[in-house]
Amino acid sequence: MSQIAVIGTGYVGLVSGALLSDFGHTVTCVDVDENKINGLKNGVIPIFEPGLEPIVKNNYYYKRLRFTTDIRSAVQNNDIIFIAVGTPPAEDGSADLQYVLSVAGDIATHMNGYKVIVNKSTVPVGTGQKVKAAVQAILSGRGVDYPFDVVSNPEFLREGSAVHDFMHPDRVVIGAESQRAFHTMKEVYRVLYINETPFVETNIETAEMIKYASNAFLAMKITFINEVANVCEKVGADVQMVARAMGRDGRISPKFLHAGPGFGGSCFPKDTRALAKIARDCGEAMTLVEATVAANERQKLKMVEKIVGALGDLHNKTLAILGVTFKPNTDDLREAPSLVILPELVKRGARLKVYDPEGRKEGSWRFASIKDSLTWCESAYEALANTDATVILTEWNEFRNLDFDRYKEIGAGEYFFDLRNIYDKKSMLEKGFKYYGVGV
Numbered sequence: 001m002s003q004i005a006v007i008g009t010g011y012v013g014l015v016s017g018a019l020l021s022d023f024g025h026t027v028t029c030v031d032v033d034e035n036k037i038n039g040l041k042n043g044v045i046p047i048f049e050p051g052l053e054p055i056v057k058n059n060y061y062y063k064r065l066r067f068t069t070d071i072r073s074a075v076q077n078n079d080i081i082f083i084a085v086g087t088p089p090a091e092d093g094s095a096d097l098q099y100v101l102s103v104a105g106d107i108a109t110h111m112n113g114y115k116v117i118v119n120k121s122t123v124p125v126g127t128g129q130k131v132k133a134a135v136q137a138i139l140s141g142r143g144v145d146y147p148f149d150v151v152s153n154p155e156f157l158r159e160g161s162a163v164h165d166f167m168h169p170d171r172v173v174i175g176a177e178s179q180r181a182f183h184t185m186k187e188v189y190r191v192l193y194i195n196e197t198p199f200v201e202t203n204i205e206t207a208e209m210i211k212y213a214s215n216a217f218l219a220m221k222i223t224f225i226n227e228v229a230n231v232c233e234k235v236g237a238d239v240q241m242v243a244r245a246m247g248r249d250g251r252i253s254p255k256f257l258h259a260g261p262g263f264g265g266s267c268f269p270k271d272t273r274a275l276a277k278i279a280r281d282c283g284e285a286m287t288l289v290e291a292t293v294a295a296n297e298r299q300k301l302k303m304v305e306k307i308v309g310a311l312g313d314l315h316n317k318t319l320a321i322l323g324v325t326f327k328p329n330t331d332d333l334r335e336a337p338s339l340v341i342l343p344e345l346v347k348r349g350a351r352l353k354v355y356d357p358e359g360r361k362e363g364s365w366r367f368a369s370i371k372d373s374l375t376w377c378e379s380a381y382e383a384l385a386n387t388d389a390t391v392i393l394t395e396w397n398e399f400r401n402l403d404f405d406r407y408k409e410i411g412a413g414e415y416f417f418d419l420r421n422i423y424d425k426k427s428m429l430e431k432g433f434k435y436y437g438v439g440v
């Protein structure tokens with residue numbers, strides 16, 4: 001059993017902390033956000049993540065999981081310190097490391113013995129060494145010489161299935177510089193190790209690169225099929241069929257081949273931009289990644305063109321918007337396509353009736369600038385009532401089987417923009433809809 005502190009209690013920190021405590025370790029989750037920590041102590045889970053709540057509550061009850069804002073005691077009482085704070089994009093696309101380095105400084109300020117400092121945040125290659133230098137400088141300033149290891153342990157969980165992903169990772173990547181650190185990390189993940197999860201043991205720089213290369217590749221794959229979809233529309237091909245056939249090829253795989261309105265979320269947009277910047281900074285060009293970033297921006301606007309192309313002038317038109325989160329099963333709107341598409345529709349005169357099962361809280365402030373043209377609804381059918389068109393932006397399960405008899409009774413429009421291809425075009429046309437998918 002290890003004593004672990006996790007600094008940063010967001011999507012990654014809370015999921016990691018809760019599941020590491022479920023593995024039997026004693027885990028202290030730290031955050032600067034007092035409201036979040038007080039809420040957690042009272043059983044309020046700050047994010048929507050399926051399956052997380054009972055794990056947090058159970059481990060908190062048995063005192064394997066604690067919450068605090070006191071980083072000093074967390075550092076002093078634990079040997080393994082995970083850094084899981086945000087690395088948002090800076091103006092130039094690079095990852096903003098201020099939070100990671102500030103935590104590194106806190107750790108060094110309070111260190112009282114050997115520590116393993118594990119970076120779980122997604123960070124540019126070289127950050128592990130920066131953390132090491134920052135910690136060493138503060139220790140020297142304090143006149144102490146405690147030994148420590150820095151480890152890179154990138155996280156691959158997906159929001160919406162984070163609990164499952166943390167417990168069943170395709171691989172655990174550990175970048176470190178000493179056998180002691182590798183050994184400590186294997187103890188942390190012993191539950192996975194004995195279940196034969198593949199472990200990749202490498203140096204810190206390689207571990208940091210694995211995360212960016214993986215995310216950029218997946219973002220590129222989505223963008224590839226989106227561009228194929230755009231061509232399919234012009235030439236009368238069906239991207240769904242193309243993707244299905246492509247995916248049968250074991251070298252390609254069917255995953256991440258779903259055409260749609262462009263990728264969003266807290267990772268792919270910022271990580272592609274950051275990797276492109278890392279490459280530029282060292283005199284290399286990652287042209288595929290640069291093109292992916294640009295094509296993804298275009299894709300969101302293409303969705304607006306698709307809607308305007310079909311409906312014409314949007315003044316005096318009311319659109320039902322189903323889904324605003326960047327994917328289903330999360331409340332996260334970071335870089336969601338909706339953040340571009342909704343304001344563009346409003347700019348063209350549309351009124352929007354919006355429903356998302358979990359997106360309203362974050363959406364309320366994110367869409368503040370268009371609030372006069374936007375009405376939040378409590379259900380899909382409330383949003384659909386008396387509208388000219390439906391736009392499906394996020395493929396929540398509850399949108400997959402709409403009751404089309406009720407749909408017509410409540411005066412929902414015949415125009416149906418299925419931007420996630422969750423309905424069959426042929427049967428929608430047979431039902432009398434003016435149906436528009438992506439690449440079908």
Ligand code: NAD
Pocket residue numbers: 007008009010011012013030031032033036084085086087099102103120121122123155156157158159266267
């Ligand atoms: P988040 O914004 O949800 O959470 C970050 C948390 O850190 C916040 O609660 C914030 O209050 C806290 N924090 C900031 N500064 C702090 C400090 N000095 N001390 C203590 N707490 C502090 O971020 P996230 O989505 O969990 O992402 C964290 C990192 O993990 C990022 O680098 C991200 O790229 C990476 N990542 C995210 C995902 C994902 O799906 N969200 C998946 C894999 C990797």
